[in-house]
Amino acid sequence: MQVLDGLTARIPAGVSSLVGPSGSGKSTVLRLLNRLADPDSGAVRYRGEDVRDVDALGLRREVMLVPQQPALLEGTVADNVEFAASLAGRSVSEAGVEALLGHAGLDPSFADRDGLRLSVGEKQRAMLARALALEPRVLLLDEPTSALDGEARDAIEATIAMLASELDVSIVLVTHDIEQARRLASWIVRVEAGHSIGEGCAEELLRA
Amino acid sequence: MTVGIDLSLGQVAASLVLVLIAVAISRRSHADLEADMGIAVLRSFVQLTAIGYVIQVIFDDGSLALVLALLVVMVGFGTLTARGRARKVPSPTLPLLVALSIAAVSTVGLVVALGIFEPEARYLVPVGGMVIGNAMTASAVALNRLGDEFTQAAPQIEATLALGATASQASRPQVRNALRSGTIALVDSTKTTGLIFFPGTMVGMLLAGAEPIDAVRLQLILLWVLLGAVAISALVSTTLAYRGFFTDAQQLRDPPPP
Numbered sequence: 001m002q003v004l005d006g007l008t009a010r011i012p013a014g015v016s017s018l019v020g021p022s023g024s025g026k027s028t029v030l031r032l033l034n035r036l037a038d039p040d041s042g043a044v045r046y047r048g049e050d051v052r053d054v055d056a057l058g059l060r061r062e063v064m065l066v067p068q069q070p071a072l073l074e075g076t077v078a079d080n081v082e083f084a085a086s087l088a089g090r091s092v093s094e095a096g097v098e099a100l101l102g103h104a105g106l107d108p109s110f111a112d113r114d115g116l117r118l119s120v121g122e123k124q125r126a127m128l129a130r131a132l133a134l135e136p137r138v139l140l141l142d143e144p145t146s147a148l149d150g151e152a153r154d155a156i157e158a159t160i161a162m163l164a165s166e167l168d169v170s171i172v173l174v175t176h177d178i179e180q181a182r183r184l185a186s187w188i189v190r191v192e193a194g195h196s197i198g199e200g201c202a203e204e205l206l207r208a
Numbered sequence: 209m210t211v212g213i214d215l216s217l218g219q220v221a222a223s224l225v226l227v228l229i230a231v232a233i234s235r236r237s238h239a240d241l242e243a244d245m246g247i248a249v250l251r252s253f254v255q256l257t258a259i260g261y262v263i264q265v266i267f268d269d270g271s272l273a274l275v276l277a278l279l280v281v282m283v284g285f286g287t288l289t290a291r292g293r294a295r296k297v298p299s300p301t302l303p304l305l306v307a308l309s310i311a312a313v314s315t316v317g318l319v320v321a322l323g324i325f326e327p328e329a330r331y332l333v334p335v336g337g338m339v340i341g342n343a344m345t346a347s348a349v350a351l352n353r354l355g356d357e358f359t360q361a362a363p364q365i366e367a368t369l370a371l372g373a374t375a376s377q378a379s380r381p382q383v384r385n386a387l388r389s390g391t392i393a394l395v396d397s398t399k400t401t402g403l404i405f406f407p408g409t410m411v412g413m414l415l416a417g418a419e420p421i422d423a424v425r426l427q428l429i430l431l432w433v434l435l436g437a438v439a440i441s442a443l444v445s446t447t448l449a450y451r452g453f454f455t456d457a458q459q460l461r462d463p464p465p466p
Contacts, residue, residue: 027466036366036459056457061372069464071367074381084371127367134371 003028004039005194015164017173017185017202025194026174027068030140033172034063061088064136068143068174070123072115077101077126080115084133092133103167104129105159121152128159138170139163145180153180160184224249266329275329279316279336283308286344293348294449296355298461303448304347311343311441312336315433324429335430342394342434343441350390350442351449357382358453362464375454383450390442398435407431 004025009018018026031037032044035056044051051059072080078097085092092100098108104125110118115126124144131139141160145153161184163169175181181188182202189199198205227249234241266274287304294300316336325331358365361382368378376383401407409430413423455461 023466031463034370035457036370037463038457038459052457056459057372057374059372060370064372065370067363067367067370068466069363069367071364073364073368087371087373087377131371 003194004032007191007194007196009189009191009196009199011172011189012187013170014187015160015171015173015185016187016189017175017181018189018191019175019178019181020191022176024191026176026191027142029191030065030142030172030174033138033140034060034065036060036065061134062136063138063140064131064134065140066124066127066131066142066144068146070120070127072118072123072126072130075115076112077106077115077118077129078111080126080130081111081133084130088134090133097129100129100132101125103132103159103163105155120147121156124148124156125159132163132167136169138172140172140174142174143176144173146176157184263329263333266333270329272327272329272332275332275336278333279312279340282337282340283312286340290344290348290351290445294351294355296359297351297449298452300351300445300449300452303445303452304344304351306448307347307441307445308340308343310444311437312340314440315339315437318433319429335433338430339434339437342438346390346394346438346442347445348390349393350386350446353389354382354386354446354449357385358450358462362460362462366460366464369458369460375451375458378458379450379453383446386446386450387442390446391439394435394438398431401427401431 007025007029009029018029020026028037032039033046033051035051038052046054046059046063073083075083078094081097081100082092094111097111101108101110106122106125106129110122110126115123118126124147128144144160145156148156157180160171160173164171173181173184185202187199188202188205190197190205227245231242231245233239234245262278266278283305286308287301290304290308291300294304316332316339319325319331319335320327325335358379365378365382369375397405397407407427407430410423410427413426414420453461
């Protein structure tokens with residue numbers, strides 16, 4: 001099945017957003033960016049280098065995808081965070097876990113909670129904390145608020161803004177919600193039916 | 209221990225009486241077991257009779273080359289049968305072939321090396337057949353489960369890959385579950401052996417007039433060899449087969465639906 005066709009886009013550092021209706025291929029772009037999939041033709045470049053020429057595992061730790069469907073491993077939230085850190089050969093202290101939970105907007109008490117018994121919004125935050133344990137340079141967030149109500153959505157959006165400004169993490173946000181892209185992103189790529197139909201600074205592009 | 213038991217074909221046929229009763233009950237209660245039971249009886253008769261003649265030829269000939277050929281054929285059939293249960297696994301044939309071969313070679317090699325059996329067809333054929341059969345079942349169950357686990361846990365596996373985990377790290381829980389389900393039946397039957405279940409070798413030896421303690425010793429050897437060989441075959445088949453779900457770039461070949 002062909003999902004993307006002749007899509008060309010440039011994504012600068014900072015907060016960018018891929019905006020488009022569901023099924024337009026936005027999630028597939030994220031999967032190409034951290035090599036969970038490869039394009040049949042064409043290339044994906046990260047910092048000027050074809051992603052197929054770099055070590056896939058190293059790339060994924062640097063350009064990290066947080067998928068739309070939260071999928072934690074069995075165990076507590078702390079277990080999940082520690083597992084992620086261990087992949088890079090690091091260990092995290094209890095205080096370290098709590099700090100990561102804080103960055104993801106979770107209370108320290110979540111460390112000992114069973115990851116599989118959280119609400120969807122809490123799981124998404126735990127996924128984010130787990131990803132942050134690897135200190136990525138780029139976070140690829142796939143519809144991080146699609147399953148959330150207004151209040152939870154505002155909280156995640158505040159977290160995203162904080163990550164970009166305080167931790168200096170670049171963010172690529174996939175969303176179907178143009179308003180959300182406008183609130184968070186400084187660069188926007190509009191995707192429709194597998195094509196890019198425009199990219200630019202948020203104000204310019206969305207004014208048009 | 210070679211006390212002769214002479215059986216006529218009539219006696220063999222008469223032993224079907226319980227099956228006939230079961231068929232009658234099945235018909236009355238519309239349980240639809242008749243056809244399957246009929247096929248099972250027919251196939252067991254044809255297959256066992258055929259293998260009986262084959263083994264007779266091999267025993268009479270006494271050559272180890274024929275024994276080896278028979279074991280190779282058993283491994284081949286075992287691989288094909290188990291492959292049918294592993295439909296969701298991308299390329300199951302080689303893992304199964306390697307697993308069953310290792311089980312057969314290690315078991316037969318061990319019982320000969322330890323001097324438990326002489327390297328003769330009379331011993332190697334039944335021991336080899338028993339191990340290959342059990343290894344086939346365990347590997348088939350394990351790979352069947354592995355396929356289900358990968359289908360069900362694809363989102364979790366991919367989310368773990370996205371953290372920079374290797375294929376092996378990302379699928380560890382699924383491989384472990386598959387391995388457990390492949391070996392649990394034999395582990396459980398080994399645990400309860402002698403309490404609620406008498407294993408076949410012991411039953412056969414007792415029926416043939418052997419001393420109980422001899423029957424027990426041989427049974428223990430076979431149980432333990434079997435347990436080890438079956439666990440190894442489940443381990444080898446799952447360890448080789450899980451790789452088929454991933455590309456060289458540690459991507460899932462069959463990613464979860466969006």
